[in-house]
Amino acid sequence: MRGVVFDFFGTLTDPAVESQRKQAFTATAEVLGVPAERFWAAMAGSFPRRIVGAYGSTRETLLAIARECGAKPDEEQLDRAVATHRSGAERLRTPRPEALAVLDHLRTQNYRLGLLSDCSSELCEAWPDTVYAARIDAPVFSWKEGHRKPDPRLYATAAARLGVPVSECWFVGDGGSREHDGARRAGMRPVLVTNAAYPGANLLRDDPDSYLPEHRIDDLGELIRLLGPSHDNG
Ligand SMILES: [Mg+2]
Structure with missing residues (x-):
């Protein structure tokens, strides 16, 4: 071998650290102005498509998920959401x-x-x-x-x-x-x-x-x- x-x-x-995933997603949801539970459900529901690249980059994904949840984040909000989401992802790895x-x-x-x-x-x-x-x-x-x-x-x-x-x-x-x-x-x-x-x-x-x-x-x-x-x- x-x-x-x-x-x-x-x-x-x-x-x-896997138990911290929900907490990390909650931080991202707050920046996007989306209720945490709704964001969590949208991320869970989109998981099979996200992992094969259907949502594109992290920035594209967060924008699409925010829209699915009825939010319209501006560019600055999206910048902060990407940064928050990335630091959450860093802890999870x-x-x-x-x-x-x-x-x-x-x-x-x-x-x-x-x-x-x-x-x-x-x-x-x-x-x-x-x-x-x-x-x-x-x-x-x-x-x-x-x-x-x-x-x-x-x-x-x-x-x-x-x-x-x-x-x-x-x-x-x-x-x-x-x-x-x-x-x-x-x-x-x-x-x-x-x-x-x-x-x-x-x-x-x-x-x-x-x-x-x-x-x-x-x-x-x-x-x-x-x-x-x-x-x-x-
Ligand atoms: Mg595994």
């Missing part, structure tokens, strides 16, 4: 405590590291400035590709960008979006991060996976042992 493809939210990010050390370790082991995220515009726009960017050889974003998990094209793209056959790639994720079944069908070897220490984090999981991978770890730090030289790779 020469490649490792990671899910992003709840896998590389701290599962504990806080790395989990062991994430950067795991990535750094795997790089020393000569693994090629990829990312496969069902995400909206915020992550894609901010990616080069994140702490993850220098550690990931090839990111694949649903927003940019126009497909979401478990679409097999995403896994094929991730492997191709790493220059590693899918059969030599691990896929590591916390579940949701049927990502492990997608990985298995694409020919990758799936690993579930159960996040057992974060009860409640999985309650927000979208489109849960009915397929349970053979390889399961409770926390990301255990990945090093699973992939380590003592493992038989079977």
Whole structure:
């Protein structure tokens, strides 16, 4: 096995911060002059289309969502809403405590590291400035590709960008979006991060996976042992 493809939210990010998403959206709604509950519902309802890029950039998305909610923000308001929304998104991508050390370790082991995220515009726009960017050889974003998990094209793209056959790639994720079944069908070897220490984090999981991978770890730090030289790779 020469490649490792990671899910992003709840896998590389701290599962504990996911509970702050509503609070972050509320701050954006306030700047846009939209009731928080209405904004939350519009963001949730538009999620499947936002993550395949149908709403465009963060600025275009916030304008469209505000209009859906009956508001007409001016340019200055929109500027502030984008800034507020981006800083909220930044908090939501806080790395989990062991994430950067795991990535750094795997790089020393000569693994090629990829990312496969069902995400909206915020992550894609901010990616080069994140702490993850220098550690990931090839990111694949649903927003940019126009497909979401478990679409097999995403896994094929991730492997191709790493220059590693899918059969030599691990896929590591916390579940949701049927990502492990997608990985298995694409020919990758799936690993579930159960996040057992974060009860409640999985309650927000979208489109849960009915397929349970053979390889399961409770926390990301255990990945090093699973992939380590003592493992038989079977
Ligand atoms: Mg996830």
